[in-house]
Amino acid sequence: MIEPRPIVLEYRGIRLEPLTEEHLPGIAKAASDGELWKLWFTAVPTPDGVRKWFEFAMEGLKAGHMLPWAVRELASGEIVGSTRYHDIIAPVDRVEIGYTFYAQSRQRSSVNTTCKLMLMMHAFDTLGCKVVGWRTDNFNFRSQRAIEALGAKKDGVIRHSQARKDGTVRDTVMYSVLASEWPDVKRHLELRLARNASRE
Template sequence: MKRIEPVTLERGGIRLEPLSEQHIESLSAAACDGELWELWFTSVPKHLQTADYVADALAGQASGHMLPWAVRELASDSIIGTTRYHDIVVDASRVEIGYTWYAKQWHRSHVNTTCKLILLSHAFEELSCEVVGLRTDHFNFVSQRAIERLGAKKDGVIRHHAPRRDGTVRDTVMYSILRAEWPTVQRHLESRLS
């Protein structure tokens, strides 16, 4: 697996820009569209917590286990959400895609499929990953369905796995896509967007 470094990625009217402190205000506004922090099983920051959220992501990048992006919709030139690689394991040629959220107006649109196609293409074709993982809270049924629509396979559930921001502990549903599965997944995602 190649070294993972910040890079701008673009396709289908969506640009993934390396996350920076300059994105704090616009990410805060995006989270306010739908008050996404009210979803107790997600990591979307409240308005006044966006700076800490970005700082945590950048600290993860500095330590080498995360690579975060801000998601820009080009037609409106607006930051509409964020996503990242996380739990990067270079020796296993593995990244996970997560911490993904978009302003509510972009739910059930082309945005998530486009972002996942961009990130999966970069992981398999540029970084030479052998596997890309995705995970979500056991109670985030919308996210589970979205991950399954991508073509990822369910690996299982890790019980009592990670703390939620409210202090409870979640069960985590794990998914993955192997390098050998990527051509079929890619064809599927491209057909969904066409």
């Protein structure tokens, strides 16, 4: 049975640091880069909502079903986003990756691929997960494309499954990577990052 615990992960110039109160100014700044909270199909905190967002993450950590990180870009030293494991189901060795956002200036860069590769390496290679999952809003087409580009398979759509922040109800698109698929997915992502690095 997996036992996810706070840990620092670092790879290719990106560090995932266990989320603490000291990260909140950086989180607020990252969310403000592009005013990401205005996207109605995401759950990015507003500048004055970062404290409540943090407390929710800490409640999930304490309850054992969330493991949140701040994303630091080592070259600049800046916090450029956040991500976490959630819906951790230890008895079946499953975690999901989500609650992810990056400053708009870091989107369409290698940051997301690097973070996802780190999180999957930790989940599969260290924790021994049997499956890693993702879920996203049916209208978050960019997120769906990004998840599919990782090599995840679409499991299906849960209709009328969750309230959005504006009170409407979303359909949720579910994805996953199985442990048996992980070697090929890992090779694909490492090659993708190597190609991106050669262009820089």
